[in-house]
Amino acid sequence: MMQFNRKTEYALLSAEYMARKEGALSTPRRATSTREIADAYRIPYPLLAKVLQKLASKGAIRAVHGTKGGYVLARKAAELSVADIVEIFEGPVAVADCFREEGSNCPQWHGCHIKAPFSELNAKIHNLLASTKIADLARRPYSSAPKELTIT
Amino acid sequence: MMQFNRKTEYALLSAEYMARKEGALSTPRRATSTREIADAYRIPYPLLAKVLQKLASKGAIRAVHGTKGGYVLARKAAELSVADIVEIFEGPVAVADCFREEGSNCPQWHGCHIKAPFSELNAKIHNLLASTKIADLARRPYSSAPKELTIT
DNA sequence: GTCTTATAGGACCTGTTTAGTCTTATTTAA
DNA sequence: TTAAATAAGACTAAACAGGTCCTATAAGAC
Numbered sequence: 001m002m003q004f005n006r007k008t009e010y011a012l013l014s015a016e017y018m019a020r021k022e023g024a025l026s027t028p029r030r031a032t033s034t035r036e037i038a039d040a041y042r043i044p045y046p047l048l049a050k051v052l053q054k055l056a057s058k059g060a061i062r063a064v065h066g067t068k069g070g071y072v073l074a075r076k077a078a079e080l081s082v083a084d085i086v087e088i089f090e091g092p093v094a095v096a097d098c099f100r101e102e103g104s105n106c107p108q109w110h111g112c113h114i115k116a117p118f119s120e121l122n123a124k125i126h127n128l129l130a131s132t133k134i135a136d137l138a139r140r141p142y143s144s145a146p147k148e149l150t151i152t
Numbered sequence: 153m154m155q156f157n158r159k160t161e162y163a164l165l166s167a168e169y170m171a172r173k174e175g176a177l178s179t180p181r182r183a184t185s186t187r188e189i190a191d192a193y194r195i196p197y198p199l200l201a202k203v204l205q206k207l208a209s210k211g212a213i214r215a216v217h218g219t220k221g222g223y224v225l226a227r228k229a230a231e232l233s234v235a236d237i238v239e240i241f242e243g244p245v246a247v248a249d250c251f252r253e254e255g256s257n258c259p260q261w262h263g264c265h266i267k268a269p270f271s272e273l274n275a276k277i278h279n280l281l282a283s284t285k286i287a288d289l290a291r292r293p294y295s296s297a298p299k300e301l302t303i304t
Numbered sequence: 305g306t307c308t309t310a311t312a313g314g315a316c317c318t319g320t321t322t323a324g325t326c327t328t329a330t331t332t333a334a
Numbered sequence: 335t336t337a338a339a340t341a342a343g344a345c346t347a348a349a350c351a352g353g354t355c356c357t358a359t360a361a362g363a364c
Contacts, residue, residue: 001242001243001244001245001246002154002156002238002242002245002246002247002277003246003247003248003249004154004247004248005321005322005323006322006323006324007322007323009248009260012266013260013264013265013266016265016266017265020265031339033338033339033340034339034340035338035339040263041259041260041263041264042259042260043259043260044323044324044325046324046325046326047323047324047325049340049341050324050342052340053340053341053342056340056341057341063339063340063341064332064339064340065330065331065332065333065339065340065341066331066332066333066334066338066339066340067331067332067333067334067337067338067339068332068333068334068338068339069331069332069333069338069339069340070339070340071340082273086154090153090154091153092153093153093154094153094154094155095154095155095156096155096156096161097155107193107194107195108161108165108193108194108195111192111193112165112193113165113168113169113172113289113290114164114165114168114289117284117288117289118289121234121280121281121284124280125154125277125280128273128276128277129273132269132273136269137265137266137269137270138265157350157351157352158351158352158353159351159352183310185309185310185311186310186311187309187310196352196353196354198353198354198355199352199353199354201311201312202313202353204311205311205312205313208311208312209312209313215310215311215312215360216310216311216361217309217310217311217312217359217360217361217362218308218309218310218311218360218361218362218363219308219309219310219361219362219363220309220310220361220362220363221309221310221311221360221361221362222310222311223311
């Protein structure tokens with residue numbers, strides 16, 4: 001599966017939403033409220049609030065308090081990567097524990113023959129996520145349900 | 153994190169072990185028992201037994217009953233990919249649910265702006281796993297703890 | 305034949321994680 | 335001063351992961 005968890009998905013959706021909104025020439029740069037995104041994507045409000053709080057506490061977005069407040073991207077969308085957001089919610093990209101904490105507590109560490117090839121694989125996956133920026137997500141216009149793009 | 157679960161790891165270790173053993177010129181092709189792998193990697197025996205049973209039921213390996221029995225790879229190591237094994241234990245490679253079951257039950261499906269770019273990302277990850285064969289894991293000799301290869 | 309060494313497979317248990325809720329406090333524009 | 339917003343901690347139900355236990359079956363060795 002290799003699946004992102006819900007919070008990560010909500011964070012990615014939110015970041016793209018903000019990037020798109022902030023990038024629009026018509027709108028003067030203004031904050032996006034939790035309520036706005038929750039309504040747009042039908043995400044439970046209190047949960048999304050948690051997600052955005054965490055993004056803010058990690059410096060990916062910036063909070064604007066008070067009425068008409070909300071959040072704005074803390075960096076340019078072209079400088080915020082998918083990997084940055086994924087790692088906030090899921091820790092370092094690592095297909096196995098040993099690629100996070102030097103494998104000291106892995107019973108298989110000694111004489112594990114697949115460490116090296118999987119380390120390379122891990123690096124490639126990390127690179128994919130790091131080279132995909134939020135701006136890349138926000139760039140393209142939405143075209144409905146591209147079934148032939150779905151992986152079987 | 154994007155982490156494989158334990159069973160997947162055990163399956164990959166086992167497949168590589170069998171490929172290496174079967175590939176060795178010195179040993180006449182013989183089955184590898186659950187016990188042999190469990191001892192080599194200090195994996196709880198009953199759990200590994202489950203893992204190998206599943207691999208066998210899905211056709212990745214073939215069971216040899218009775219004394220001197222065990223398992224052998226059902227296909228050549230060059231024709232069995234990491235993706236094949238991962239998918240046996242974790243289902244289709246998919247960074248989000250909607251890339252498995254046509255997203256019909258995703259509340260965000262309508263108007264989700266990140267579907268297309270993530271579908272591409274998903275395809276790339278799948279391709280990485282599918283193009284890495286068990287033979288590729290077994291090929292290289294083990295060199296101890298390549299710290300500089302580890303992703304931070 | 306009957307041991308012994310294997311795989312086969314279902315039932316079960318338990319700790320952790322996930323997704324989500326509830327509540328209270330704080331900030332600030334209008 | 336009020337209403338709209340974020341901040342943050344405690345809490346809960348359900349799902350999952352990792353692992354154990356037990357009984358059945360197959361087949362080579364003697």
